[in-house]
Amino acid sequence: MTQNWLIRNARIIDGTGSPWFRGDVHVVDGRIAAVGSHLAAGTKTTIINAQDRYLAPGFIDAHCHDDLICIREPNRPEKALQGVTTVVVGNCSFSLYPARERSREDLRKHFAGLLGQLAPEEIFDDFSDYRERLHQGVAINVVSLVGHAALRLAVMGYDRRPPTPDEIAAMESLLDRQLEQGAIGLSLGLVYPPSAFADLDELVALAKVVKARGRLMTAHVRSYEDQLVPAIEEFIEILRLSGAAGLLSHLQSAGRPNWGQIPRTLEALEAARKEGIDISFDMYPYPAGSTYLLQLLPPAALEGGLDQLKQRLRDPEIGPVLRRWVENGGPAFHGQSKLSLIGWDNVRISGVNNPGLKHLEGLSMRAAAERETTAPYDLLIRLVEEDDGQTGVILFQLDESDLHAACCHRLHMVGSDGLPRPGTKPHPRAFGTFPRIVGPLRRDKGWFSLEDAVRRMTSIAAQRFSLLDRGLVRPDMMADIVLFEESVADRATFDEPTLMPVGISHVWVNGEAIIQDGAPTGAQPGRMLPVLS
Numbered sequence: 051m052t053q054n055w056l057i058r059n060a061r062i063i064d065g066t067g068s069p070w071f072r073g074d075v076h077v078v079d080g081r082i083a084a085v086g087s088h089l090a091a092g093t094k095t096t097i098i099n100a101q102d103r104y105l106a107p108g109f110i111d112a113h114c115h116d117d118l119i120c121i122r123e124p125n126r127p128e129k130a131l132q133g134v135t136t137v138v139v140g141n142c143s144f145s146l147y148p149a150r151e152r153s154r155e156d157l158r159k160h161f162a163g164l165l166g167q168l169a170p171e172e173i174f175d176d177f178s179d180y181r182e183r184l185h186q187g188v189a190i191n192v193v194s195l196v197g198h199a200a201l202r203l204a205v206m207g208y209d210r211r212p213p214t215p216d217e218i219a220a221m222e223s224l225l226d227r228q229l230e231q232g233a234i235g236l237s238l239g240l241v242y243p244p245s246a247f248a249d250l251d252e253l254v255a256l257a258k259v260v261k262a263r264g265r266l267m268t269a270h271v272r273s274y275e276d277q278l279v280p281a282i283e284e285f286i287e288i289l290r291l292s293g294a295a296g297l298l299s300h301l302q303s304a305g306r307p308n309w310g311q312i313p314r315t316l317e318a319l320e321a322a323r324k325e326g327i328d329i330s331f332d333m334y335p336y337p338a339g340s341t342y343l344l345q346l347l348p349p350a351a352l353e354g355g356l357d358q359l360k361q362r363l364r365d366p367e368i369g370p371v372l373r374r375w376v377e378n379g380g381p382a383f384h385g386q387s388k389l390s391l392i393g394w395d396n397v398r399i400s401g402v403n404n405p406g407l408k409h410l411e412g413l414s415m416r417a418a419a420e421r422e423t424t425a426p427y428d429l430l431i432r433l434v435e436e437d438d439g440q441t442g443v444i445l446f447q448l449d450e451s452d453l454h455a456a457c458c459h460r461l462h463m464v465g466s467d468g469l470p471r472p473g474t475k476p477h478p479r480a481f482g483t484f485p486r487i488v489g490p491l492r493r494d495k496g497w498f499s500l501e502d503a504v505r506r507m508t509s510i511a512a513q514r515f516s517l518l519d520r521g522l523v524r525p526d527m528m529a530d531i532v533l534f535e536e537s538v539a540d541r542a543t544f545d546e547p548t549l550m551p552v553g554i555s556h557v558w559v560n561g562e563a564i565i566q567d568g569a570p571t572g573a574q575p576g577r578m579l580p581v582l583s
Contacts, residue, residue: 053079053529053561056091060100060533065107065509065522067501075105077529080561084525100533103555106504107521108135108530109484110511113268113299113332113465115139117146117194118165118172123472124188127570132484133532133554136191136579138465138515141299142270143239145197147174148224153203159356160199160244163342163439166403166471177231187574189564191530193515194578195237195268196228198256202244210247210353218255225259232578234515235266237299240281241345241385242270243352250287257292266515268297274304275386278311279318286322289329297514298331300467301456302339302448305391309449312456319461330514332465333456335486337448338544340400340469340477343433343441346376348383356439363431373427392447394419394426398544399433401442401474407433412475412545415443442469444477444544457487458497463510478547482540485551489539517579529561 057075062085074089075082091097109132117139120126129137139145144164149157158168174180177194184192201221206213213221225236236256239245260267267289271281282298289296298319303311322329344352344359351372352359362368375382379390389397394416402408410418419426433441456462464487468480484507491497498506512521519528538553557565562575 053077054092054094055096055098056089057098057100057105057531057533059102060105061102062523063104063106063501063504064524065505067505069501070104075523075531077531077558077561080529082523082525082527082529085523098556103533103535104500105523106133106532106534107508107512107523108532108557108559109133109464109507110135110515110517110521111137111466111468111483112297112463112511112514113138113141114468114480115141115144115165116192116468116470117144118161118168119470119472120188120190120192121172121183124574125570125572126189128470128481128548128550130189130557130564130570131550131554132482133534133557134190134484135530135532135557135559136193136517136520138193138195138234138511140195140197140233141237141268141467143197143199143237143242143245145195145200145237146172147180148176148196148200148204148228149173150204153200153207156203156207156355157200159439160203162403163344163356164442165469166401166440177228177233181232181578184578188576189574190559190576191579192576193234193517193580195235195266196225196233198236198238198245198248199242201225201256202248206244208244208353208355208358210243210350212249213252218252221252222255222259225256226263229259229263229265232580233265234580235268236260238267238269240270240272241349243349246272246349247353250284253288254291257288257294261292261294266297267292267294268299270299273385274302275308275388275391277385278303278308279314282315282318286318286327286329289322289327290325295328298329300339300465301331301333301462303452304339304388304445304447305386306449307391309452312452316455316459330461330463330510331456332463333453334465334467334479334483335453335457335491336477336479337450337453338444338446338477339448340442340444340467340479342439343430343443344439345443346387346389346397346430347372348375348385350383359439360435363434376430377427388445388447392445396446398444398446399441400444400476401471402433402437403440404437407437442471442474442476454497462506463514464507476547478540478542478544481542481548482551485538485553486540488534489537489553493536520579529558531558532556
């Protein structure tokens with residue numbers, strides 16, 4: 051059926067950062083046919099009156115963990131009602147592919163640690179299998195990175211050592227196959243085992259495969275604490291030696307003793323660009339992050355996988371060493387202890403898989419421990435055992451000044467870093483990031499102009515991920531479009547994290563409405579991007 055519709059009387063924000071202008075947008079067969087004033091409409095053209103609302107390109111979530119929920123809940127109302135038309139998944143080394151027979155169960159457990167229990171059929175052999183599953187129906191577009199952990203698990207398991215030349219070659223071949231099939235790049239998660247076990251030589255070798263395919267390298271770097279600057283310098287060195295383009299994931303400086311580092315990191319990124327290194331970054335607009343409980347333990351403790359970790363926690367010699375490091379920090383393991391920086395009161399349990407532990411969701415680790423009449427660290431051990439390492443947490447660890455500096459920098463693009471786990475109490479960023487940027491932070495706090503806020507959510511990410519027919523309101527671009535009110539706002543909070551936003555009235559994906567008059571339509575016009583010929 052031919053699509054032929056015309057939006058009249060809109061305040062058009064084209065995605066470039068240029069001032070908005072009043073005009074009309076004509077869409078035919080999923081693409082923008084014309085943009086201008088008083089466009090003519092044919093007899094078969096459907097007219098939509100924008101009533102002076104803002105019209106912008108569909109928002110692009112440059113960093114999220116929606117890999118699984120796009121399969122389980124393909125209509126994606128919480129994203130659609132934010133104006134999001136495209137999500138980038140496979141971040142921080144977590145992807146649902148590629149799996150080999152020897153690695154399938156390890157990959158399932160690895161991903162389950164972040165987003166809860168998976169069925170065996172929710173792990174895929176390669177990118178093509180994952181794309182085929184998504185194409186059975188999804189409301190929004192999806193862009194997928196290959197997770198470094200999946201490569202390592204397929205070739206080396208949870209071994210904490212450098213790969214042999216043959217193992218490097220095997221990972222290079224496996225990565226190249228995913229990129230050939232259409233994956234947009236490679237993601238690193240250098241605090242998440244087994245990605246954390248990689249050395250510079252391994253990472254440069256894989257980055258060269260990314261460069262050869264003209265794709266993108268993204269990185270959750272080794273530290274966002276006191277070693278933030280060296281961690282960023284390591285990523286810059288990977289890009290320097292490989293020539294690959296890079297995206298630094300969720301730039302932040304965690305823990306009060308480390309606040310104030312962001313200006314130095316921005317200087318390092320600008321210096322790298324002057325050198326000719328193509329690097330930018332994403333960040334979400336909240337003072338707290340979210341991850342899994344295992345992040346409170348040193349990565350080395352996960353050598354060999356979750357079962358080995360459980361044995362170490364019970365070991366009469368190693369267990370007390372781990373406890374002292376978690377609670378007090380120190381030289382026993384590499385890096386700073388997150389818990390020693392922020393305290394048990396600033397670690398909130400957001401999601402569990404074990405039904406017997408659901409009553410702890412929404413509580414801080416200290417409050418939960420008091421309810422269970424135990425010590426917080428002993429509760430941590432219990433959660434690792436009884437929840438099988440699948441406990442999600444929110445970490446209140448960031449400084450507003452650092453957050454402002456990162457989110458307002460010219461190299462920034464918007465990523466929610468959302469961790470969707472239905473039935474839990476997730477971080478509100480999964481439900482409010484984009485209305486928060488274009489609403490309160492723009493309108494009330496003055497962080498951005500309206501046009502700049504939209505640019506950070508559209509054309510910057512489209513360019514970074516080679517979505518060259520998205521991110522702008524121009525003729526011949528795909529009709530991913532959002533229509534929103536001046537009063538647009540997020541409503542999700544840390545106490546009520548799943549409240550839907552307000553002010554997004556219409557959203558179109560590939561020319562088909564997925565939100566109409568503020569309500570989901572049930573349409574599923576999304577697809578895996580970029581579409582290969």
